[in-house]
Amino acid sequence: xxxxxxxxxxxxxxxxxxxxxxxxxxxxxxxxxxxxxxxxxxxxxxxxxxxxxxxxxxxxxxxxxxxxxxxxxxxxxxxxxxxxxxxxxxxxxxxxxxxxxxxxxxxxxxxxxxxxxxxxxxxxxxxxxxxxxxxxxxxxxxxxxxxxxxxxxxxxxxxxxxxxxxxxxxxxxxxxxxxxxxxxxxxxxxxxxxxxxxxxxxxxxxxxxxxxxxxxxxxxxxxxxxxxxxxxxxxxxxxxxxxxxxxxxxxxxxxxxxxxxxxxxxxxxxxx
Numbered sequence: 001x002x003x004x005x006x007x008x009x010x011x012x013x014x015x016x017x018x019x020x021x022x023x024x025x026x027x028x029x030x031x032x033x034x035x036x037x038x039x040x041x042x043x044x045x046x047x048x049x050x051x052x053x054x055x056x057x058x059x060x061x062x063x064x065x066x067x068x069x070x071x072x073x074x075x076x077x078x079x080x081x082x083x084x085x086x087x088x089x090x091x092x093x094x095x096x097x098x099x100x101x102x103x104x105x106x107x108x109x110x111x112x113x114x115x116x117x118x119x120x121x122x123x124x125x126x127x128x129x130x131x132x133x134x135x136x137x138x139x140x141x142x143x144x145x146x147x148x149x150x151x152x153x154x155x156x157x158x159x160x161x162x163x164x165x166x167x168x169x170x171x172x173x174x175x176x177x178x179x180x181x182x183x184x185x186x187x188x189x190x191x192x193x194x195x196x197x198x199x200x201x202x203x204x205x206x207x208x209x210x211x212x213x214x215x216x217x218x219x220x221x222x223x224x225x226x227x228x229x230x231x232x233x234x235x236x237x238x239x240x241x242x243x244x245x246x247x248x249x250x251x252x253x254x255x256x257x258x259x260x261x262x263x264x265x266x267x268x269x270x271x272x
Contacts, residue, residue, distance in 0.1 A: 003031040005032040005239075006030070007031065008031075008033070008088040009032065010032050010034050010089035010090070011076070011080050011090050011091070011124070012024050013091065013120065013124065014093040014094035015036040015038050015093065016036060016038030016040040016045050016062075017038065018191075018193035018195065019188070019191060019193060019231045019234055019235070020036075020038060020093040020094070021048070022234060022235035023091050023093065023235045023238055024036050024052060024060070025052055025235065026235035026238065027238075028052050028053070028055070029056050030239055030242075031056070031058060032058065032089065033058050033060070033085065034052070034059075035062070035079070035080040035084055035087075036049055036060060036063070037062065037063050037067065037076060038094065045062055059084055061080070063076040067094045067115075067120035067123075068096075069115075073123045074127060077124065086131050087128045088132070088137060088138055089141075090128050090138075090141070091141045092121035092124055092142045093143040094116055094120055095116065095117050095143070096112060096116045097155075097158060098110075098155070098157055098158070099155060105157070113161060114157065114160075114161060117157070118168075121142055121165060122168065125140060129176065132179070133176060133179045133180075135180075137180045138181035139181070140181070140182070140184070141183075141241060142165045142168065142184070142186070143165075143185075143186055143188075144186060145158070145162040145187055145188060146260055146261065147159050147162045147163075148162035149163075149187060149253070149255070162187075166187075166253045169253065172251075173250045182247060183250065183251065184241055184252045184253075184254060185254065186237065186238070186254050187254060187255045188256045188257060189222060189229060190219070190222045190223055190228055191228065191229045192230055192231070200214050203218055223259065223260045224259040224260065224262070225258030225259055227258060233256070237256060
């Protein structure tokens with residue numbers, strides 16, 4: 001723990017597991033107080049919250065806002081400010097996932113995805129930006145995806161939202177360019193999260209192979225690095241964006257994909 005963010009407050013949506021949890025842990029390790037948010041069993045969430053707080057001797061709170069509802073987001077921001085202080089760091093990580101062909105996509109699932117995966121970021125930024133500008137410092141990280149640059153079938157909601165998050169990031173960056181506030185989007189490739197573990201399990205069952213072999217199969221059609229990205233690596237990059245040198249990065253869409261985009265372009269280019 002270097003304490004580089006000591007005394008600051010971070011709000012991380014979707015932080016009860018996976019990438020969001022890694023962000024909560026990383027910020028706490030730097031001395032930052034953290035408001036967690038996300039889904040899960042109350043007892044498990046409380047155990048996680050208490051463990052992070054005790055390990056790093058910082059304040060860690062939890063708010064169960066449904067970030068698909070603007071009123072809940074408003075309540076979460078107000079609670080964060082009341083319990084921990086003004087929000088200095090915002091990570092928009094909450095996500096829902098659906099898998100349908102566009103003609104079969106239930107409208108209510110589309111609306112839910114847009115609300116959680118896209119509109120929630122607008123509302124958290126809207127509610128925290130004024131204070132960040134007034135204090136002359138703020139860091140906003142929007143979790144996009146490789147699919148914010150490259151499409152995939154049967155996930156039109158996710159692809160649309162992740163592309164749009166990058167547009168939001170760029171537009172807001174121009175508004176805060178001279179204020180000491182930065183906003184960037186991260187575009188990870190295949191990350192070893194609980195969701196990814198489910199993919200591995202399904203691949204193991206489908207091919208009747210070991211976990212190692214299933215992981216190799218999944219990587220072979222995705223990341224040329226042949227290595228999954230760890231949530232802690234993404235969080236460490238986020239901590240860097242909150243550092244002094246990180247202040248020079250603003251409005252960027254930053255890939256962390258093991259050359260996935262590059263490999264895809266090379267493959268397509270040589271496919272004739």
